[in-house]
Amino acid sequence: MEASIKPTILVSGATGQLGKTFQHFASQWKQYDWVFCQRNDFPLDRPQEIAKTLARIHPAYCINAAAFTQVDAAETDPELAQRLNGDAVAQLVQFCNEQNSTLIHFSTDYVFDGQQSHPYTEEDTPKPINAYGKSKLSGEQAVLNHAHKGYVIRTSWLYAKAFGKNFYRTILQKAKAGEPLQVVDDQIGTPTSTDTLVAAVMEMIQTPWPYGLYHVADEEVHSWYSFAQKILQEEGMTAQIQPTSTPTGATPRPRFSALGTTKKST
Ligand SMILES: NC(=O)c1ccc[n+]([C@@H]2O[C@H](COP(=O)([O-])OP(=O)(O)OC[C@H]3O[C@@H](n4cnc5c(N)ncnc54)[C@H](OP(=O)(O)O)[C@@H]3O)[C@@H](O)[C@H]2O)c1
Numbered sequence: 001m002e003a004s005i006k007p008t009i010l011v012s013g014a015t016g017q018l019g020k021t022f023q024h025f026a027s028q029w030k031q032y033d034w035v036f037c038q039r040n041d042f043p044l045d046r047p048q049e050i051a052k053t054l055a056r057i058h059p060a061y062c063i064n065a066a067a068f069t070q071v072d073a074a075e076t077d078p079e080l081a082q083r084l085n086g087d088a089v090a091q092l093v094q095f096c097n098e099q100n101s102t103l104i105h106f107s108t109d110y111v112f113d114g115q116q117s118h119p120y121t122e123e124d125t126p127k128p129i130n131a132y133g134k135s136k137l138s139g140e141q142a143v144l145n146h147a148h149k150g151y152v153i154r155t156s157w158l159y160a161k162a163f164g165k166n167f168y169r170t171i172l173q174k175a176k177a178g179e180p181l182q183v184v185d186d187q188i189g190t191p192t193s194t195d196t197l198v199a200a201v202m203e204m205i206q207t208p209w210p211y212g213l214y215h216v217a218d219e220e221v222h223s224w225y226s227f228a229q230k231i232l233q234e235e236g237m238t239a240q241i242q243p244t245s246t247p248t249g250a251t252p253r254p255r256f257s258a259l260g261t262t263k264k265s266t
Helices: 017-028 047-057 071-076 078-099 131-146 167-176 194-206 224-234
Strands: 008-012 033-036 061-064 102-108 150-155 181-184 212-215 241-244
Touching (some): 008 047, 017 194, 061 078, 071 131, 078 131, 167 181, 224 241
Parallel strands (some): 061 102
C-alpha cells in the first residue's frame, strides 16, 4: 500500500506568539504535515541557511511568522530591521519560488502614517513613519512583486492570551501585581488575537484565496487605553487605569491604524 503524501506546512518563528498559536492549533488540520522552525533552522540574518531548510523540507506552504518585531529597537538600528524584515524576506521569496512553495508572510498596520480617520483598506497607500514600518513595507513589497505564489497578511496589535510578551498579558500581569496602570489614549487600532489570524490563514490556504494582499484583524476598534479596560473586564478584574498621551520623543507610531477587512470576506 502506498503511503499517503500530505502537503507540508512549514512555520518559521515557532517561538513567537503567532508561531506558538499555530503549534497549538496544528492538530486540527491533520491533512497537513507540520514542521515548526526556530531561529536555528530559519535564521533571518543568514538566509542561505533558510535556503537549506527549505530544500530539505520542501514545504507546500511556508508560513513566515519570524520577524524583527521590536518597534523601538528598529528605530535605533534601522539597518538591522531592514536586513531582517526586508532583505531576508526578498531572499525568502526567491527560495520559495525555487521550491515552488506558497509563501504566507505577515505585515503590519504600521506601514500606514495614521493620518486617516476611517479604517485602512488594502487599496490605501502605505506611508510608514517609523523604521519598523519601513522595513515591513519593504518585505511585503518583495512578496507582492516577486513571489510566484505569495500572500501578505497585514494584521495589527497582535496578542496571544496564552503565549508570549504582549499588551494583553502585560496589562493582566500588572493588574494582578497591583502596579499602577497608565495607558496611552491617543493611538487607535484594531487589537487582533493570534487565534483569529491562524483561523484566517487556514481558511485562506484551504479555500484558496487568490494570491495577494489581505488585511486580517478583529473587528473592534480601540485605543490602547480602552483595550486595557476591555481586557480587565473580560478577565473579571477591576483596577484603576489612567489614560495618558504618547510621550514626546517616543518612536513615532500611527495615531490611527485600524484595518478594514472587507476584502478577505468577499
Ligand atoms: N506583535 C504585533 O503587535 C504585530 C502587529 C502587526 C504585525 N505583526 C507581524 O506578525 C508576525 C508575527 O509577530 P509575533 O508578534 O508573533 O512576533 P514575536 O512574538 O515577536 O515572534 C517573533 C519570532 O521571530 C523570531 N525571530 C526574531 N529575530 C529572528 C532572526 N534574526 N532570525 C530568525 N528568527 C527570528 C523570534 O525568534 P526568537 O524567539 O528566537 O527571538 C520569534 O520566534 C510578524 O511578521 C510581525 O511583524 C505583529
